[in-house]
Each structure stands twice: as structure tokens, then as C-alpha cells.
Amino acid sequence: MEHPVVVGVDGSDGSLVALDWAAEEATRFGLPLRVVYASLWERYEGGVPSATGERPEEEVAAQHIVTSAGQRARQLAPGLEVNAVTVPDDAADALVKESDSADVVVTGCSGRGAVRELLLGSVTLAVAGRARCPVVVVRGEERNVKGHSRRVVVGVGEGEEATGAVRFAFREAAARGCELQVVRAWRDSRRPTDPLSVLDSAARAYAEEAAAALDEVLEEALTAHPGVAITRTVVEGSARRALLGPAADADLLVLGATRRREGFGLHLGRVSHTALHRAGCPVAVVPHR
Known part of the structure; x- marks a missing residue:
């Protein structure tokens, strides 16, 4: 069925x-x-x-x-x-x-x-x-909704929800015949984000760890969709900021559904909530099944 x-x-x-x-x-x-x-x-x-x-x-x-x-x-x-x-x-x-x-x-x-x-x-x-x-x-402008950008963006977070989001994003990019940008944000909690600072050894380790986690999540999807052209983006800073920029020039932003129980029911995490209010393109929220 x-x-x-x-x-x-x-x-x-x-x-x-x-x-x-x-x-x-x-x-x-x-x-x-x-x-x-x-x-x-x-x-x-x-x-x-x-x-x-x-x-x-x-x-x-x-x-x-x-x-x-x-x-x-x-x-x-x-x-x-x-x-x-x-x-x-x-x-x-x-x-x-x-x-x-x-x-x-x-x-x-x-x-x-x-x-x-x-x-x-x-x-x-x-x-x-x-x-x-x-x-x-x-949501978004007509060119984003109509798929004129020829690009899907997926945010790779933590846990099992990242796998579901990546699978969905690859499926969409393959069906559309477009590029997939995979974004992973990381943060060094010891210091405020400074884009002009030189990475010290500890910060470099954070970046390498984020890149390795990204490769691990992508492995299965790349095997299933070898024809999809991907761009890896590993960036220091807020995941929300790291995703809203690329989303402005995308046909679809894909996020894993990070949900937390609060009050009388389930509520979306901060990244999904921000994207649903501010992203410049349609947003897919993908739960782990």
C-alpha cells in the first residue's frame, strides 16, 4: 500500500x-x-x-x-x-x-x-x-517554493534524529536532481565565537570531531544515493545561524525533529522552532521512526 x-x-x-x-x-x-x-x-x-x-x-x-x-x-x-x-x-x-x-x-x-x-x-x-x-x-519566496535554487540543505545534529533527516534530504535531492548541502555546527564552550580567531589545538579537535561525526552519518545515505552531489559545511557557532544563511538560497531545509516534553505536550527544539519561523525556504521536520 x-x-x-x-x-x-x-x-x-x-x-x-x-x-x-x-x-x-x-x-x-x-x-x-x-x-x-x-x-x-x-x-x-x-x-x-x-x-x-x-x-x-x-x-x-x-x-x-x-x-x-x-x-x-x-x-x-x-x-x-x-x-x-x-x-x-x-x-x-x-x-x-x-x-x-x-x-x-x-x-x-x-x-x-x-x-x-x-x-x-x-x-x-x-x-x-x-x-x-x-x-x-x-514558506519562503516564490523562487524557493518553486525549486529554482536547485539545492537542498540538511542540518545534522545529534542522535538518531540526524539519520532520519539525512535520509529524507538525500531522497529529496536525488528525486530533484539537485545539490545537497550538509551542515554541521560545532562550538567550543570555553570561549565566545570569534570568526577571526585562529583555531588552537583544542578547538581544532572540536572541528575534527564534528567532521568525523558528519562523515559517519552520511556513509549509509551516500551508498544508497551515490549520484547525489554533496557539499559538506562544518562551521563553528550556532546551528540556527549556520542553517538560516544557506536556507535563503535553497529549495528545502531538512531538520531532524528534536522534541522535548514541556507543559501539556511535545514541543520542538530551538533550531526547528527558529527555522519554522524564519527560514527563507520550505522546512521539513523529520522525526526518528
Whole structure:
């Protein structure tokens, strides 16, 4: 059974951009596309007949969103298998449930222009923080969203999440036929970062250790995708800064899902959280499975 590319829609401009991206992704990998519109009205009011006999406005709006989204996807990618549905659930909960059987879940990003750095929908954050498959948040300028940069960037962190992110990034770069930039940041905790300082022996050891860890993580993926051209970047400093620069000229930034339990649920780590708010291109958050 093929796992579909799932995209959440709500009729907004951002969700239409996500829909287009998801349709291209499904076509790229030969997968079906599942378009999901979630509505709590369907749960609480959907089975109650209207007193006037007319269709409620909520039902009409939901049907319009789902139908038009399905038509848009089919027009963009003729021959693509598209299943557009309305589900009676909260949007975040619905997409997290969809992640159980999805290849990837795609969502849009809130805000326009400069405010995109400040606004990110609660649904998007919740899905990225809880989904059990990769989640792609479609953001950035048109050239980044449309794949004109011909480059995928992946941040390699610590632990098992790094392996999943690297696998996903290689898969994307291979399917797109583009370059993959692999970024690993390191820090010498003894001193503040100074790009003009000369590396002493201890700092050089940090850098060499980071490079060795990078090679170890890449070994399996390089064997699976020998045709992918890669660029290794090992840099001292904050991982967030090291990734946001390359992301501005990329088609996709891939990160492992570093999650921490806080308050009432799971929350993303600082690097993922920053990237989802500020990256100049679509961001994929990949959990370890």
C-alpha cells in the first residue's frame, strides 16, 4: 500500500501554496495526494438537519474548499491520484492522525511579507511537533517554493534524529536532481565565537570531531544515493545561524525533529522552532521512526 502525501487546506492563500507544493511532491515520487479539510462543525453539527431545509453555510463552505482544492491539484498535475476529504476533527489533531499512514504531511505558513518571520499558525506548530512522519511547512519566496535554487540543505545534529533527516534530504535531492548541502555546527564552550580567531589545538579537535561525526552519518545515505552531489559545511557557532544563511538560497531545509516534553505536550527544539519561523525556504521536520 502506497502512503500518500497529505496536505491540509483551509481555503487560505497559504494553504493553496502548500497544496501546489504537495501536488508536485506527490508527482515527483509517484504517490497519491490526500487533501484534508478539518472541521469541528462536521463533528457537532454535521448530522443535525437544517430547520429551513437549506444547506448550512458551514457545509457549503467546506464542500467548496474541498472540491476546489481537488480540482486545482488535478489541473496542476494531470493523472495524479487525488482524494479530497472533509474530516470531523480539529485541524491539528486531524493531520497528526493522518501522519500515521502518510509519507509526508504538508502545511502552509501564516503571514505575508515581513510578518512571515513572526507569524506561524498554532496548527502548523502542533503538527510539526507531534506528527509521526516528516512534516513540510511551505514558506519562503516564490523562487524557493518553486525549486529554482536547485539545492537542498540538511542540518545534522545529534542522535538518531540526524539519520532520519539525512535520509529524507538525500531522497529529496536525488528525486530533484539537485545539490545537497550538509551542515554541521560545532562550538567550543570555553570561549565566545570569534570568526577571526585562529583555531588552537583544542578547538581544532572540536572541528575534527564534528567532521568525523558528519562523515559517519552520511556513509549509509551516500551508498544508497551515490549520484547525489554533496557539499559538506562544518562551521563553528550556532546551528540556527549556520542553517538560516544557506536556507535563503535553497529549495528545502531538512531538520531532524528534536522534541522535548514541556507543559501539556511535545514541543520542538530551538533550531526547528527558529527555522519554522524564519527560514527563507520550505522546512521539513523529520522525526526518528
